[in-house]
Amino acid sequence: MKKSALLFALFVAAPTASAADGVIGAGLFGGALFTDQLEVLGDTLVLAPRVSYWPTNTLGVELDLSLMPIGQTQEGIPQTFPYFAALPAANLVGRVFEDQRVSLLLNVGVGPFFDSINDGGALDLSNDGLDLSFAGISGPGLLMPLGDLALRTEYRWMLTIGGDPAEGTGGAFINGQWTLGLMYLPTGPRDTDKDGLTDDIDRCIDQAEDLDEFEDDDGCPDPDNDGDGVADVDEECDNEAEDLDEFEDDDGCPDPDNDGDEILDGDDDCPLEAGFAATAGCPDADKDEVRDSDDECPEEAGPASAFGCPDADEDRVPDFRDDCPEEPVQAEVDARRSDGCPKKAYIAEGKIVITEKVFFSTGRATIQRKSYVVLDDVAKILTRLKGIKKLQIAGHTDSEGDDDKNLTLSQARADAVMLYLIEQGIDEGRLVAKGFGETEPVGDNETKEGRELNRRVEFTIPDDAVGGRLKKKIKEGVEEGKIDTATPDEAPEAPEAPEAPEAPEAPEAPE
Missing domain, CATH: 2.40.160.20 (Porin)
Incomplete structure (x- = not known):
């Protein structure tokens, strides 16, 4: 052809009424x-x-x-x-x-x-x-x-x-x-399915609307108005969906309170067992506001802090497993695994806490005998909790004297504690000793009290040094205000940790 083909106008496609038939x-x-x-x-x-x-x-x-x-x-x-x-x-x-x-x-x-x-x-x-x-x-x-x-x-x-x-x-x-x-080109009012809705507004032009007063203006039949999977012809509640909670689901009607305890299923933790509002709809036989499933003494009332059991010393350890029923344990102790007797060491998240200082001879790395008890409790924790794969023993000093000598002294004292724990049967590969000298004070070195606080030994557990199950238990205890004690259930044997390098022999520090 002598002329090129014509360019057509382009329009954006959008739904519109189509031309009517005939x-x-x-x-x-x-x-x-x-x-x-x-x-x-x-x-x-x-x-x-x-x-x-x-x-x-x-x-x-x-x-x-x-x-x-x-x-x-x-x-x-x-x-x-x-x-x-x-x-x-x-x-x-x-x-x-x-x-x-x-x-x-x-x-x-x-x-x-x-x-x-x-x-x-x-x-x-x-x-x-x-x-x-x-x-x-x-x-x-x-x-x-x-x-x-x-x-x-x-x-x-x-x-x-x-x-x-x-x-x-x-x-x-x-x-x-x-x-x-x-x-x-007139569109005309056409109604293909003869349901009274013209095709231009009928979403289902080949299916007649069922005209049951439910969404009748879209032109589409609704065999299951409430969408509960039960056809309208088979159910008594066409416009109320069955809640499908495995309780009388065949009638097509919702059951907002299955157990009839006047607590709606949506707020009821035990929708098939009658209970009380105080226990979120769950049974509570002794009415101590601790649901029976969580109550260690379901027939004997007790506070929730003691798992629904009597607790004479109010230390959260139930009397029936409290070996010291008149002597409360420390507030931080995990009452779920405690024997109810105070300990000089207990486990917390990321560390082992000791309730007494580790005492050394002045200016030396010799552990005083009165500190053996607290270190024995640390050893008991490590013996029972195999899931702790690594424990760092950190030695700290105050700022009195030469910095280098303080660093040397803190390392020697950490090494001495490590050696004591090894003598109590703790695998050397699970321990590492490190001296920090005066670099991490927790008190004011200008005061006697502050210097006393700074002379200390701490036990820390690296994040990657705790088995998964034990870490979860410790974390749950911290969140609930109940930290693990030295008497938990035995954790599973952890894989053997790589052998730590041998600590250097501590030099004799001056008095």
Whole structure:
């Protein structure tokens, strides 16, 4: 063709009402004819009225008449002449994406092509009258409904076959035609499923709305209004969903209080067992506000802090397993695993806490005998808690004297404590001694009391040095204000830790 194909306007697709079935449309279009380079006729404007009938949403039959009243012959000949042409055609139009804002049209048709050139005999044509050719038509288009109107544009290729019958000659040409116009295409109030809702507002045009006063305006049937999996025809509560809690689930009705204790199931921790508000709906036989499942003495009232059992010394250790019922343990002790007797050492999160200092001879690394008891309790913890894979023994001093000597003294004292624990049967590979000298004070070195606080031994447990189950128990104890004691259940044997480097022999410190 002499001209390039036309660029169509693009529209954003969005849902809209589609043309109704069985409607008649009509429109007027204008555009241009682009002729073959070998054709005598030249490009020209087109005016095309059209009438169509749409038996379905997606298929239409159309008659149109393309008129070209002001054409000129091709410029390639010495002189141009006006011509008139017309193309009446019958077309079959397919419509794709008819439920979108913009539909795609596919057109195919046939018709006779008439043309008459007013050359006054200058072109020496054997047929100076009306010339007749046969035209086959095909091409795409776009249709955008605007209420009962529609904007439509198309590009059609036309294969014309014919010629000069007087000369017995013929020819075939491929022309192009673009048109744009407005047509009347009423949507009409159609109701395919006969449910009283027209298709343009009916979400289920092939399924009738059940009209049960539940979401009846969407046009779709609702066989299970409440969505509980029980069909409306089989349940007594169409619009109330069964709560599916394995309690009378077959009737389709919710049961907000299964056990009838006047505590709604959503707030009831024991929805199938009658209980009390104080125990979140769970049974409490002795009415001590500790649910039976958590009560170590379900038939004997006691405080929640002692697991529902009597506790004479109020140390949170139930009397029935308190070996010292009149002597309370430290407040930080985990009452779940304590024997109820005070200890000089107990485990906390990330450390072992000692209730008494470790005393040494002045200026030396010799442990005084009165500190053996507290170190024995530390050894008992390590013996029972195999899950502690590594314990750091940290030695600290005050700031009196030479810094280097203080560092040496703190290391020697940490080594001495480590050696004592090894002598109590603790694997050397689980221990590491480190002196910090005066670098980490906890008190004021300007006062006697502060210096006393700074001279200390601490036992810390690295984060990665505790077995998973033990770490969880310790953490739970800390969160509940109950820290592990030296008498917990035995933890599982942990994998052997790599052997720690041998600590250097402590040098003799000055008095």
